[in-house]
Amino acid sequence: MIVIDAASPVPPYEQLRAQLARQIRDRSLAVGTRLPTIRRFAADLGLAVNTVGRAFRELEEAGLIETRGRAGSFVSAGGEQALERARRAARDYATVVTGLGIDPAEAIRIVEAALGRAPVPVDNRIPTATTPSPGTARRPDPGGAWPDTRRKFAGPRPA
Numbered sequence: 001m002i003v004i005d006a007a008s009p010v011p012p013y014e015q016l017r018a019q020l021a022r023q024i025r026d027r028s029l030a031v032g033t034r035l036p037t038i039r040r041f042a043a044d045l046g047l048a049v050n051t052v053g054r055a056f057r058e059l060e061e062a063g064l065i066e067t068r069g070r071a072g073s074f075v076s077a078g079g080e081q082a083l084e085r086a087r088r089a090a091r092d093y094a095t096v097v098t099g100l101g102i103d104p105a106e107a108i109r110i111v112e113a114a115l116g117r118a119p120v121p122v123d124n125r126i127p128t129a130t131t132p133s134p135g136t137a138r139r140p141d142p143g144g145a146w147p148d149t150r151r152k153f154a155g156p157r158p159a
Contacts, residue, residue, distance in 0.1 A: 004045050012047055017055040024064045024075050025083070033075045035065065 002019050004012050023029045035056075036044070042052045056073060059065045066076040097107040 002041075002045060004047065012045075013051045013054040013058075016041075016045070016047070016052060017058050020055065020059055021062070021064055024059075029075045031075050031077045035073045035075070037072060 002016060004015050006012075008015060010018075020029070020035075029035075035041075038052045038056055039049055041047070042049045045052070056065065056067070060067060060073075064076055065073050067073045093107070093111070097104075097110075102110075
């Protein structure tokens with residue numbers, strides 16, 4: 001059963017995509033199962049056709065479903081391939097972080113942040129998405145805090 005929470009900060013297409021992906025991965029939806037049409041899903045869930053279409057496109061890109069033209073969309077055997085691909089990526093990541101000397105707990109925090117679960121702690125040794133790009137801000141002081149770079153208003157500029 002798919003439930004869309006209109007009050008959730010998560011977009012409806014992502015709620016639908018995540019719920020279908022979970023059902024495919026836990027095999028509630030077996031390989032070969034025909035999914036309702038995009039229009040039918042949209043009508044049943046009270047969503048726009050484009051919203052359901054986006055969820056289906058993302059599931060198809062992930063290899064979890066396949067669309068067979070007018071025959072419809074079906075649960076793909078690619079779900080297993082997607083899990084294996086994720087496992088390979090995890091092994092590769094573990095090799096990289098070990099080679100860089102990053103603590104395993106810090107490596108997990110980086111992954112959680114990438115998944116949107118927690119902010120990455122700012123560490124001057126590890127560049128992160130929260131660290132300003134080179135040339136966009138001054139370097140931190142030895143204590144690690146970024147200096148205040150806002151301009152102070154000193155009156156009108158001289159002509």
